[in-house]
Amino acid sequence: MYYRLIYIECNMYSLVVFTGGPHNFHELEEFIEDAGGIIIQRDTFSVHRGQYFLRNEVRVLCIIPRCDEDSLTETARRIKGEVEGLDADDETREMIESIMDVYDQLAGEASWTAEDEIGVDGGLLHEMVEMELLDVRSRNGVNEYRLSVQK
Structure with missing residues (x-):
């Protein structure tokens, strides 16, 4: 092996x-x-x-x-x-930095955080939800995110 x-x-x-x-x-x-x-x-x-x-x-x-x-x-x-x-291209480097920024920000939060408080492109947040890094919910018409709870 x-x-x-x-x-x-x-x-x-x-x-x-x-x-x-x-x-x-x-x-x-x-x-x-x-x-x-x-x-x-x-x-x-x-x-x-x-x-x-x-x-x-x-x-x-x-x-x-x-x-x-x-x-x-x-x-x-x-x-x-x-x-x-x-080697990684510039786009991949930027994506890694963005993912880690979001992850670090949400790791310090105990509860759900509104999309506008995170301050990144909603497309990145959607990709992180698809990767099962984040959970998302809609509350009063606003998407809120938190780190995924490990199953």
Whole structure:
């Protein structure tokens, strides 16, 4: 079984794609949470060769602070991981920064926050709802958001 991490660097954060077995995945999840990162998407799938089952794998897309890249590399090595770097365009960098700004702002709020108080494009908020990072409700004709409650 192997683990693979791919970085897309931005100014303050790295977009990371993790692929590997689920065996020690909880350690990576804990690292990302402790580092102040977020998991955007998680997919679990099985690898087969013909009719024979080989292994289960997890693929995760997440954002971590750049200052924690070395620690992430060490964590990946400890769980027999691999790290590769990729380039990101300006649009991707801006999206990462915006997601983290919204996430940080809502993490400090104990309740629902109106869309106009967040101060970002409603399209980004809609994308974050689709990624299941945020919950949304309409109250008195105004959309309100909060961080998604983990199920």
